[in-house]
Amino acid sequence: MNxxxxxxxxxxxxxxxxxxxxxTRQLEALMLKDPELREAFLRYARMDAALGGQTPSAAGELxxxxxxxxxxxxxxxxxLRLSPVAAAAAAGVVFGMFCSxxxxxxxxxxxxxxxxxxxxxxETGPAPLAEGVPNEASRWGGDDSDLVGAQQGVKPASGxxxxxxxxxxxxxxxxxxxxxxxxxxxxxxxxHRQDIGHGEAxxxxxxxxxxxxxxxxxxxxxxxxxxxxxxxRAFTGLAPDDSRLSLSAVAMVRKSIARLDDQPQTxxxxxxxxxxxxxxxxxxxxxxxxxxxxxxxxxxxxxxxxDDVRLTxxxxxxxx
Amino acid sequence: xxxxxxxxxFAANGEAGNGVCYVTPxxxxxxxxxxxxxxxxxxxLRGFVRSLVPTLEDSREVMQEVxxxxxxxxxxxxxxxxxxxxxxxxxxxxxxxxxxxxxRDRHCFGxxxxxxxxSEAEQADPGYDLExxxxxxxxxxxxxxxxxxxxxxxxxxxxxxALAEQSGRTPMSLYKTLHRIxxxxxxxxxKTLAMEGAR
Numbered sequence: 100m101n102x103x104x105x106x107x108x109x110x111x112x113x114x115x116x117x118x119x120x121x122x123t124r125q126l127e128a129l130m131l132k133d134p135e136l137r138e139a140f141l142r143y144a145r146m147d148a149a150l151g152g153q154t155p156s157a158a159g160e161l162x163x164x165x166x167x168x169x170x171x172x173x174x175x176x177x178x179l180r181l182s183p184v185a186a187a188a189a190a191g192v193v194f195g196m197f198c199s200x201x202x203x204x205x206x207x208x209x210x211x212x213x214x215x216x217x218x219x220x221x222e223t224g225p226a227p228l229a230e231g232v233p234n235e236a237s238r239w240g241g242d243d244s245d246l247v248g249a250q251q252g253v254k255p256a257s258g259x260x261x262x263x264x265x266x267x268x269x270x271x272x273x274x275x276x277x278x279x280x281x282x283x284x285x286x287x288x289x290x291h292r293q294d295i296g297h298g299e300a301x302x303x304x305x306x307x308x309x310x311x312x313x314x315x316x317x318x319x320x321x322x323x324x325x326x327x328x329x330x331x332r333a334f335t336g337l338a339p340d341d342s343r344l345s346l347s348a349v350a351m352v353r354k355s356i357a358r359l360d361d362q363p364q365t366x367x368x369x370x371x372x373x374x375x376x377x378x379x380x381x382x383x384x385x386x387x388x389x390x391x392x393x394x395x396x397x398x399x400x401x402x403x404x405x406d407d408v409r410l411t412x413x414x415x416x417x418x419x
Numbered sequence: 420x421x422x423x424x425x426x427x428x429f430a431a432n433g434e435a436g437n438g439v440c441y442v443t444p445x446x447x448x449x450x451x452x453x454x455x456x457x458x459x460x461x462x463x464l465r466g467f468v469r470s471l472v473p474t475l476e477d478s479r480e481v482m483q484e485v486x487x488x489x490x491x492x493x494x495x496x497x498x499x500x501x502x503x504x505x506x507x508x509x510x511x512x513x514x515x516x517x518x519x520x521x522x523r524d525r526h527c528f529g530x531x532x533x534x535x536x537x538s539e540a541e542q543a544d545p546g547y548d549l550e551x552x553x554x555x556x557x558x559x560x561x562x563x564x565x566x567x568x569x570x571x572x573x574x575x576x577x578x579x580x581a582l583a584e585q586s587g588r589t590p591m592s593l594y595k596t597l598h599r600i601x602x603x604x605x606x607x608x609x610k611t612l613a614m615e616g617a618r
């Protein structure tokens with residue numbers, strides 16, 4: 100179909116949610132009798148879905164860098180020692196309900212209020228505990244790791260330090276998963292029960308991954324998981340790994356990159372969203388990386404880095 | 420914009436954990452099989468749902484519902500080869516159910532066209548992997564400001580009026596610019612696929 104064909108405009112309006120009833124009927128009539136137009140419509144929809152499924156890179160964030168959220172104070176909860184409510188309020192920004200029904204209707208259901216729950220750039224604080232999933236909120240735990248400055252061609256994405264993953268085998272970790280370094284952090288949401296109780300709360304998690312120029316490894320992967328838990332029992336007491344988190348979770352989401360690029364000067368971002376069931380009281384953030392090709396279980400790693408972990412809480416109405 | 424290979428799944432287990440559960444090998448195997456099949460078909464399902472649901476945000480919500488149903492009822496399929504057809508059936512049902520729940524909305528297509536689109540999208544095999552790779556290549560070719568604009572516009576939760584203000588445009592101007600970029604990307608993707616097909 101010719102790029103100047105006016106039907107493209109109608110398709111754009113319809114899939115942007117901005118078509119008037121008259122435009123909708125016009126496009127519908129055309130599509131019912133034109134297979135080529137239907138094919139063009141499906142192509143446009145697939146591309147829109149693919150773009151919408153992408154994770155924004157730093158370039159995209161440049162354009163957004165002046166939003167109130169970016170101006171909000173950074174939350175490094177391990178050292179600010181704010182209560183969860185105070186911390187959230189410090190970073191909270193009201194985006195306001197956007198409800199233009201014509202041109203921008205497709206963003207209308209977006210969160211009316213977004214609170215920053217965590218913004219971790221690993222600048223201060225102790226190294227994470229190498230004891231599996233931590234039993235308490237506000238600190239990282241998991242496999243052996245440390246906080247380091249620029250090295251192996253990798254510069255921290257923000258600030259002067261980043262998290263380096265060193266080993267995949269904290270005590271008690273099942274051997275089958277001891278090829279990947281895993282880090283966890285518990286987030287206590289009990290102060291937000293009112294925000295979550297209506298079933299419209301959404302959390303968004305993002306983290307940056309990179310790997311340095313090292314001896315044997317040719318690359319690495321990366322993953323993030325977010326578990327919504329109804330109580331503290333899923334992460335206290337027993338196995339220090341994540342084998343029971345997925346069974347205890349009332350909801351979970353995972354995203355991964357099968358292979359990071361080979362450029363230590365660029366960070367790659369993973370981002371995931373999760374609607375929180377009303378009974379959610381805790382979240383567990385899980386970050387994982389392993390070298391490629393995978394090394395033998397229990398081997399030490401060289402050059403796997405994570406930085407700039409962010410978690411926000413917002414609200415979006417569920418479909419009726 | 421680096422797409423990489425990403426996967427996503429969402430599980431709502433329903434029952435709260437008792438704190439003493441471990442993933443059995445059988446459960447782990449089920450998880451792995453599900454994840455593998457879901458990852459292999461997610462792109463196609465996402466595009467399929469998007470073609471039947473008029474806004475991107477709504478299509479994301481429908482996809483979450485689809486993923487939940489697929490996860491909960493995964494035992495219903497007897498062999499992995501059936502997953503794709505079954506998953507498309509679930510996606511089709513959920514997308515059409517979205518319209519049914521909304522009632523007759525004059526901003527949406529009628530049932531006849533939706534059914535026609537669903538059938539054609541289900542039958543077509545556009546080679547999602549190739550198409551996605553071609554799209555990535557075309558994104559790389561975009562001038563940096565255009566690429567950054569696309570990334571910003573598709574960031575989850577972005578407010579288009581705020582984005583328009585930041586980029587010094589009116590919302591309508593931004594909309595038209597994005598539309599032109601999308602058309603450019605479609606043309607570029609088609610050209611790239613045609614060139615690869617000719618090799």
